[in-house]
Amino acid sequence: MQIFSEQKIRNKISVLKQIPVNIEYVPNKKSIANFKDGTNCSISCLNCKNPLCMKYLESEISFKKVPTFSSDTNNNACPVNAIKWNPETESPEIEQDKCIKCGLCIKRCPVGAIYCDSSVKVNTEKSLMQEIVLPDDEKELTQKEQIEELQTIPKIGTLFVETEDLLNEIYEKLSNIRHEAHNIIVRNILLGLGCSCAIRRIGDVYTRMDAIYKSGDNGIGAMEIEFGKDTLDASRGILDDIAVLNTRYNISKEQNNPLVVCLQLPNARQGYWQVVKDIKIVENIKINTISIGALLILLWNNKILNLCTNPFYADFDNMSIKKYVEDILGRKIQLIDGSIGIFEPIK
DSSP: OOOOOOOOOOSSSEEEESOOOOEEOOOOOOEEOOOSSSOEEEOOOOSSSOOOBBBBBHHOOOTTTSSSSSSSSOOOOSSTOOEEEEETEEEEEOOOOTTTOHHHHHHOOOOOOESSSEEEEEOOOOTTEEEEEOOOOOHHHHHHHHHHTTTTTTTOOOOOOHHHHHHHHHHHHTTSSSSHHHHHHHHHHHHHOOOEEBBOOTTTTSSSSSSSEEEETEEEEEEEOOOOOOHHHHHHHHHHHHHHHHHOOOOOOTTTTOOOSOOHHHOOOHHHHHHHHHHHHHHHOOOOOEHHHHHHHHTTTTTTOTTTTOOOOTTTTTOOOOOHHHHHOOOOOOOOSSTSSSSSOOO
């Protein structure tokens, strides 16, 4: 079993009296565990031996499709290091000044003990369905087996309801995030959406692309990540990435499903959308484009991103990706058109 660097000596851990049939996320409230006998309750932090809300397992961040890809091995679940271990409560704690409200730690908690009302918090109020025990070998094994089972039960409901205020708050923080964190943010969100993803190691000049990802059974592609205004280089750079994947890793352009992830969708005058259209016409390559905000909304609604079955292709003739998100959600998005540049360029 992998041991995390943050592991501390435990004086207590929690185990469940029974496993719920599902965990239901409730926006602005504590999550609810629903049990087979019809009862339900909120469950507090299990004081996990290896807290998934803090760290990824090695198997989660390895990219098996291209094992020779030189990837960053940062295994922090929080891309901005806002979650820390509190030795007094023996549970994770959120640093509010760092937290960007992405929802990743909420989604990764096996019992839904992390939630958000005005801020992201860890529930430490023990419920009737769990008991605090001394962390001996037997109880630690019980907890480990329960967590493995909890990871297989359905997670339903919505982590956050998308609003102008919430996304403006998140985007204000994202716009001030250091450049080194951009790739990790995108990688972790894609992992939360059921994709595999590997990002380039910092300082690696040999691997020019920002990342490589896999979605669904067959979808694999090069990825460029752009948080700034100059997205034109991303559309041009993706061609170089496609060539590199072909020559170094034997992934042909026909197999490649390239993706550009932007903080905000580029406006028309930058030339990005025209280049995307030109590449489609000349090379028959469709470059998918998606914003961080669109990815977060899909994550908050417990969706899986599969760019083979749900492509995000937009170009100069249609610069909106709103319909793609609504098709996956099965509902309309209640945001103003052009808001922050999440679904279409800012007007």
